[in-house]
Amino acid sequence: MTKQSNNIPLGIMLMIATTLVFAVQDGLSRHLAGQYNVLMVVMIRYWFFAAFVITIAKRHAGGIRAAAQTQQPLIQITRGLLLAFEICVMIAAFTILGLVESHAVFTSYPLLVAALSGPVLGESVGWRRWAAIAVGFIGVMIILQPGGQVFDLRALIPLLAAAMFAIYGLLTRYAGRRDSTATSFFWTGTVGAVAMTLLGVWFWEPMSGQDWIWMGLLCVTGVSGHWLLIRCYEVAEASAVQPFAYLQLAFVSIIGISFFGETVSANVAIGCAIIVAAGLFTFWRERLKS
Template sequence: MTAQTNIATSRSAGRGVLLMCIGIACLSVNDAIAKTLTTSYAPVQILFLRNAIALIPALLIAYFAGGWPALQSRKPMAHLLRGAVWTGAAILFFTGLRSLGLAEATTLIFAAPIFIIALSSLFLKEQVGWRRWGAACVGFIGVLVVVRPGGEVFQVVALFPVGTAALYALMMIGARWVDPGESGWTMMLYLVGAGALISGAISPFFWTPIRAEDIWLFLGIAFFGTAGMTLITQAFRFSAASIVAQFEYTGLVWATLLGWWIWGTVPDATTVIGAAIIVSSGLFIIFREGQAK
C-alpha cells in the first residue's frame, strides 16, 4: 500500500511539473505577442482586449471545473483590489516590453520572491529567518546587475518590470484578502473579470483602431494567457508549491529562445550573470519555504 501511495504521489508531482512547464511556455508566448503588439497599441488597450476575450472562456472553465460555487464570491471587493494591482503590474510590464528584450524583462519579473518576503514580513507579520532575508538581498544584487543603475546602458524602463515584480508580489500576498473557502478557479475568474473591468474603464483614453491583421494576435494573447493561468493553477493542485514553483524559471529559457527567434536578440553576459543570481536566490527561497512548511 505504501509503495502504491508513493507511486501515486510521484505521478501527481510529475503531472504538476508538466502542467507548470507547459503553462509557463504559454505565458512566454503570451508575453512575446504582447511585445509585438506594444509597437502599435497602448499597453492598457492590449490588457483590456486580452481580458475581455478571455472572460467567457474563463467563465466556462470555472463553471465546468468548480460548478456554480466557483462563480460566486463572498468578498468581491478583495478580488477587485487584486485585479487593480494586477492591472497595474501588467501595464508596467507591457510598457517595459516596448524597449527591453523579452529575456531581460522576464529576468526582472523573477525578482518577485524578494518582494514577497519583504511584504510578508511587513504586512502579514510573518517571521522571516536570516537565510531567506540573505537570499532576498542576494537576489536584489542580481536585479542591480541586470538594471545597471548609473551605467552607460541603464534604461529607466528597466525599472518597470521591477515594479511589475513588486505589484505581482502584492497581488500574491493579497490572496489572503480572499475568502479561504474559495477555489483557485474562482480567483482566476475574478482576476480576469476585474482586470477587464478596470482596464476597460481606462482604455478608451488610449484607444487605437484595431487593424484586421492584428486580430489573430489579440486572439492569441487571450488564448495563451488564459491557458497559461489555467495550467499553472492546476499544477499547484497536483503538486506541492515548493516543487512546481521551481519550474517557473523555465520561462527564462522560453523568453531567450523567443527573443532570439522573433527579434534576433540575445541577452548579454551581464544580464545572464544577473539572471543566474536572481534564479539562485529564488530557488533558495523556495527551498527554505518548503522546509518551513
C-alpha cells in the same frame, strides 16, 4: 474556508509551467503592442479571459453565483485591478526597453513575494530559503548593474510592474485561504475585463487578419498562465515556489533573441545562471526534507 495544501513539488512544477506560458505571452504582447495601442491589446485579451471564466463558471455546480460568491470582495477586486494595470505597465515596458531588459528588472518581483510572505501571510521562511533568496538577489544585481544603462528612468516602468505583481501574488495566496481557485479565477477575469473595457474602448483601431491570429494565441496564453499561477499559490507556499519564477527570464531571453533580435550581455547570462541555481538549490532542499 478553503483548506490549503503545501505540496511544494507540485507547486514548483506549476510555477515552471506558469513561467513558460507567461514568456510566450510576453513575446506575443510585445509584437502586438508594437503595432497597436497597449490598452486596446489588453482589453481584447481580457474580453476572451472574461468569456472563458464565465463559461467555466456556468458549467460548474451553482453556476456564476457560486463562482462569484466570496466573503472578501474587496480583496478580489483589488487583485483583479492590480493584475490588469500591471499587465498594461509591463507591456508598455516591452515596447520601450525590450523583453530582455524589462524582465531583467521585473525579475525582482519574486524576491519581494518571498520576503513578504512571512510578515504578510504568516508563512514560515527558513534560513535556507532566505539564503536562496539572497543568492537570487545577487544574481539580480549582476543583471541590473547598478549605475549602468538599464538603471535609467525607463527602468522604473518594469520595476513598478514588479511591485504590482508581487502584491497581486500575495493577495492571491491570501484570498485562497477562503476562496477556491475557481472563485479567484472568476474575479480576476471579470474585474479586469470591466476595468480594461472602460479604458481601452477609446483606443480601438482595426487589426490585420494575421494579427488577429496572434491575438487569439495571446488570449489563450493569458488565460492558461493566470490559472496556473492561481493554482500554484493554492497548492504551495509562496516563498517555496518563488525562486522558480526566475526561469521566466531565461525563457523570455530565448524569445527576445530568437524573434526580436535582442541581445543578452554577459552580466545577464551570469545573473540568470545564479538565479536558476538558487531555485534549484531550494528544490533540492525540499526534496531532502520530503
